Amino acid sequence: DVKVTQSSRYLVKRTGEKVFLECVQDMDHENMFWYRQDPGLGLRLIYFSYDVKMKEKGDIPEGYSVSREKKERFSLILESASTNQTSMYLCASSFIQDSGNTIYFGEGSWLTVV
Amino acid sequence: GQQVMQIPQYQHVQEGEDFTTYCNSSTTLSNIQWYKQRPGGHPVFLIQLVKSGEVKKQKRLTFQFGEAKKNSSLHITATQTTDVGTYFCAGPENAGNMLTFGGGTRLMVKP
Numbered sequence: 001d002v003k004v005t006q007s008s009r010y011l012v013k014r015t016g017e018k019v020f021l022e023c024v025q026d027m028d029h030e031n032m033f034w035y036r037q038d039p040g041l042g043l044r045l046i047y048f049s050y051d052v053k054m055k056e057k058g059d060i061p062e063g064y065s066v067s068r069e070k071k072e073r074f075s076l077i078l079e080s081a082s083t084n085q086t087s088m089y090l091c092a093s094s095f096i097q098d099s100g101n102t103i104y105f106g107e108g109s110w111l112t113v114v
Numbered sequence: 115g116q117q118v119m120q121i122p123q124y125q126h127v128q129e130g131e132d133f134t135t136y137c138n139s140s141t142t143l144s145n146i147q148w149y150k151q152r153p154g155g156h157p158v159f160l161i162q163l164v165k166s167g168e169v170k171k172q173k174r175l176t177f178q179f180g181e182a183k184k185n186s187s188l189h190i191t192a193t194q195t196t197d198v199g200t201y202f203c204a205g206p207e208n209a210g211n212m213l214t215f216g217g218g219t220r221l222m223v224k225p
């Protein structure tokens with residue numbers, strides 16, 4: 001079974017703190033993604049990466065950065081956390097099939113910024 | 115850019131009633147995928163449809179891909195409390211690496 005592991009399930013951080021959310025997948029997937037999920041807004045893509053050291057902005061990249069130094073690991077960084085970044089963050093990974101992707105999600109990280 | 119819309123946003127049903135959620139894309143899709151997210155959980159892949167007009171079944175769940183490959187539906191027969199959750203459809207953006215997710219339909223089942 002594919003496993004996507006997010007290092008922290010629940011975090012509480014102060015405004016202005018630097019926050020790292022780590023994600024590791026064990027299926028040698030090329031693609032990795034970071035989404036945030038908020039009530040009424042569905043799943044919104046922050047960043048994705050299709051290879052080591054490669055990254056692409058998603059729909060809402062402002063206030064975030066990412067790092068992909070190794071294929072299995074994709075980190076989301078909040079340089080200076082703000083209260084409007086309180087949310088659930090979902091990491092995901094996929095390989096490319098001939099007819100499209102199937103995405104596997106981690107269990108999510110609930111971040112509260114106070 | 116590509117938009118994927120889902121209706122309804124919420125649905126309350128009595129246990130045993132049927133339920134349907136509809137997904138519409140602004141562009142033709144190479145495939146469509148469905149995911150289920152239980153309350154407090156993370157989205158889990160259910161199924162992928164690829165062919166025009168394709169219909170697939172998983173027990174009480176029936177998935178359909180439209181002839182024009184721009185819409186899809188998920189129908190649950192005789193809902194159970196275990197069906198509670200949010201159902202998302204998703205389609206690849208320009209056959210690339212990214213999936214565009216619909217807003218989801220949250221299903222609540224009254225026992």
